Structures are given as C-alpha cells and as structure tokens.
Amino acid sequence: MKKIFSTLMLILCFAVVAAACGTSGTAPSSGSSTSNGAAPASGSGSTPAAEPQELTFKHQLGETKVKKNPKKVIVFDFGALDTLDKLGVEVTGVAQKSLPPYLAKYKDSKYQNIGTLQEPDYEKIASIKPDLILISGRQQTAYPELSKLAPTLYVGVDNSKYMDSFKENMKRIGQIFSKESAVDAELAKIEQTVKDVKAKASSSGKNALVILANEGTISAFGPGSRFGLIHDVLGITPVDKNLEVSTHGQSISFEFIAQKNPDYLFVIDRGAAVGDAAKTGAKPLVENELVKKTKAFANGNIVYLDANYWYLSGGGLVSSGEMINQAAKGFK
Incomplete structure (x- = not known):
C-alpha cells in the first residue's frame, strides 16, 4: 500500500511540474530596444526601449552627432541662446561682447566668454571641453575648427524658407534638451500670430x-x-x-x-x-x-x-x- 501511495505522489509531482513548464514563456532580455529608439509594439510582452542617447542631425555645414541633454553647452548664435534661456536650459559659455540687452544676464562672470561672433577663442573653448557648440552664419568659416573641439551644430535660419528652417531648428533644440512640448507650445503661439497677420x-x-x-x-x-x-x-x-x-x-x-x-x-x-x-x-x-x-x-x-x-x-x-x-x- 505504501508503495502505491508513493508512486501516486511521484506522478502528481511530475504533472504539476509539466503544467508549469507548459505555461511559462521566455523573459525578454533587459537590454532589448529597437534600432531607432522607439518603444516596442504594445502586447509584445517586452518593456519599452530606452530613449536614444545620441541624435544625428544633417545641417547646412555637415552632419553632427549630439548626445541628449548635454551638460557643457557654448553658444555663438543669439537666437539659440534666447531659445535656451526661454526653455530654462543653462549654458556654459557665450560670445559676451555683442550681447543684446535682453540677454544681458549672460555678461555675468559665471558664464565663460568664448570670443567674439567673428573670432572664436579656440583656446578657451578647448579648456571648457564642451559637449555641444551652437553656431550660425557669422561662424560658418570657423565650423571645421570648432568641430574638432566638440560636436558643432549649425542653427542659422535659411531665409529662403524662414519658417520651415526656424521650426526645424527649434524642434532640434527641443529634442536635444528634452523640451519638445515646451517648444511646440511656443511655436503654436507664433504660428497663430502669423496666420492672423497673413489674413489681414x-x-x-x-x-x-x-x-x-x-x-x-x-x-x-x-x-x-x-x-x-x-x-x-x-x-x-x-x-x-x-x-x-x-x-x-x-x-x-x-x-x-x-x-x-x-x-x-x-x-x-x-x-x-x-x-x-x-x-x-x-x-x-x-x-x-x-x-x-x-x-x-x-x-x-x-x-x-x-x-x-x-x-x-x-x-x-x-x-x-x-x-x-x-x-x-x-x-x-
């Protein structure tokens, strides 16, 4: 009798183990992500992919790879500077000599002076070791040299297609600093004013x-x-x-x-x-x-x-x- 009971218990254990194996799946690897940084389709059973940590932008002067949320940013273009200021993004260095009054706060000694709009101070910039340099038309000729020091992105506006170019630059800055929604909100206000004036x-x-x-x-x-x-x-x-x-x-x-x-x-x-x-x-x-x-x-x-x-x-x-x-x- 004891022998029969032991045999039944053994069969029952095997049945439980087999049932468990039949319903289990393979867990996704913790490091899985899509190639473009997008989250996997819902219902796939895997966790959302991490946001890409590096962005690539083609611009008038070439192609630049930029890390998301760079810490040390130097800015030659005042339009880019007023954008970062509006978005609450801190910068490390600016061209202080020609700053317009509405950006006078950047004359403070807490910001590094990186030269003039036409003549960057390459030695100072190299000492800063920036993560990103933002330039426009006045620094076009300096682009090759600046690119050797840090990722350098051209954000000048193309006057032949002003709004398209302007919006593209703003959206790029929004992407880099994770400020997409704030940028979209400001662009919506500007576009409404444009629409009103065009009608008039x-x-x-x-x-x-x-x-x-x-x-x-x-x-x-x-x-x-x-x-x-x-x-x-x-x-x-x-x-x-x-x-x-x-x-x-x-x-x-x-x-x-x-x-x-x-x-x-x-x-x-x-x-x-x-x-x-x-x-x-x-x-x-x-x-x-x-x-x-x-x-x-x-x-x-x-x-x-x-x-x-x-x-x-x-x-x-x-x-x-x-x-x-x-x-x-x-x-x-």
Missing part, C-alpha cells in the same frame, strides 16, 4: 518696403532676404519684388523710396544694435523731405523695428516671436 495682409491691399539704416546710408531687403520674413512669412506685399537678395541688402537712395511710395516703411537701425553712442538714431536720417512725401509717412506707417532682435539675433523662440509681433503691431 491679404485683405488690406497694402505694400511695404523694409530698409536697414547704417551710418548715413540705407539698403533695402525684399523677399527671400535677411529681413524678408515680413513678405515671405507674414504675406505683406513687397513694393518691389526684384530687390537684390544679399546679406547687406540692395543699396538704395531716398529718391528710390519716394519713387516706390510704399504704404508701409519698416526700418531697422543698425547703429542702435551695435551700440555706437555717436549715432543719433535712424529717424532724423529716414524722415527727410523725400520720405515725407510717401504714403507711409502721411499715414503714420513708418515702423521702427527693434534692431536687437532683427539685426543681432533672430531665429530664436524669443527673437523670432518678437520680430513677428513687432511687424504685426506695425501693420495696422
């Missing part, structure tokens, strides 16, 4: 001319130019569609302005941006007897734009937003 411009039938005043001379900027967003983004009709597209604009005379007779005249004062105390401002230069004959003067539509945003920075969440807001406010 379309129904107004008014045109405009954008000029830069510089040491007694003036130059004009049309579609596709450095300040062409007034036309290209906001949809305000240019008084002349054939202006030369160049960094410094097309040199013009005040007779040209009188002849074109714009409904609106948008003015950027370079002297105010570079801080030359000898400058008296653009208004006495611009509002002369010839310009006073234009519709822009007669209707109070000469709009003086803040050169700190338009000339020194631009391309950032703060600066681009302010540029669009100022143009929107001026276009009554």
Whole structure:
C-alpha cells in the first residue's frame, strides 16, 4: 500500500511540474530596444526601449552627432541662446561682447566668454571641453575648427524658407534638451500670430518696403532676404519684388523710396544694435523731405523695428516671436 501511495505522489509531482513548464514563456532580455529608439509594439510582452542617447542631425555645414541633454553647452548664435534661456536650459559659455540687452544676464562672470561672433577663442573653448557648440552664419568659416573641439551644430535660419528652417531648428533644440512640448507650445503661439497677420495682409491691399539704416546710408531687403520674413512669412506685399537678395541688402537712395511710395516703411537701425553712442538714431536720417512725401509717412506707417532682435539675433523662440509681433503691431 505504501508503495502505491508513493508512486501516486511521484506522478502528481511530475504533472504539476509539466503544467508549469507548459505555461511559462521566455523573459525578454533587459537590454532589448529597437534600432531607432522607439518603444516596442504594445502586447509584445517586452518593456519599452530606452530613449536614444545620441541624435544625428544633417545641417547646412555637415552632419553632427549630439548626445541628449548635454551638460557643457557654448553658444555663438543669439537666437539659440534666447531659445535656451526661454526653455530654462543653462549654458556654459557665450560670445559676451555683442550681447543684446535682453540677454544681458549672460555678461555675468559665471558664464565663460568664448570670443567674439567673428573670432572664436579656440583656446578657451578647448579648456571648457564642451559637449555641444551652437553656431550660425557669422561662424560658418570657423565650423571645421570648432568641430574638432566638440560636436558643432549649425542653427542659422535659411531665409529662403524662414519658417520651415526656424521650426526645424527649434524642434532640434527641443529634442536635444528634452523640451519638445515646451517648444511646440511656443511655436503654436507664433504660428497663430502669423496666420492672423497673413489674413489681414491679404485683405488690406497694402505694400511695404523694409530698409536697414547704417551710418548715413540705407539698403533695402525684399523677399527671400535677411529681413524678408515680413513678405515671405507674414504675406505683406513687397513694393518691389526684384530687390537684390544679399546679406547687406540692395543699396538704395531716398529718391528710390519716394519713387516706390510704399504704404508701409519698416526700418531697422543698425547703429542702435551695435551700440555706437555717436549715432543719433535712424529717424532724423529716414524722415527727410523725400520720405515725407510717401504714403507711409502721411499715414503714420513708418515702423521702427527693434534692431536687437532683427539685426543681432533672430531665429530664436524669443527673437523670432518678437520680430513677428513687432511687424504685426506695425501693420495696422
């Protein structure tokens, strides 16, 4: 009897073990992830993959691999700097000499001075050992040398497709610093303002001319130019569609302005941006007897734009937003 009981117990144990083996599965390895950093499909039984720790960006000057959430960041582009400031991202070094007033906090000694916009201090930058360098047009020629010191990303805006380029740069910065939702929220505000101004411009039938005043001379900027967003983004009709597209604009005379007779005249004062105390401002230069004959003067539509945003920075969440807001406010 004892022998029969023992045999039954042994059979029962085997049955329990067999049942357990039949229902178990193979556990996923703890280090598994998809090649592009995306989480596996739901229901696969595996845990979500970790976010990629390195991003690759193709830009105007090449291709740059950037680690997520870099700690030591140096910034030459003021648009990128005002974006990081808006997002609450700390930086290590900036080009302090030409900082616009709205970014004056970065003159503090807690931030490393990394040279000027045109002449980076390579020795200082090397000593910092940055994780990321952000540059734009004024540092294009320095890109090969800077790239030897740290991952260097070009974030200058392409004026021929301003909004697309601007949004791409902002989204990239959002990705790098895990600030995607904050960037999207700011872009949504800017896009709404653009939409409102375009609707107003379309129904107004008014045109405009954008000029830069510089040491007694003036130059004009049309579609596709450095300040062409007034036309290209906001949809305000240019008084002349054939202006030369160049960094410094097309040199013009005040007779040209009188002849074109714009409904609106948008003015950027370079002297105010570079801080030359000898400058008296653009208004006495611009509002002369010839310009006073234009519709822009007669209707109070000469709009003086803040050169700190338009000339020194631009391309950032703060600066681009302010540029669009100022143009929107001026276009009554």
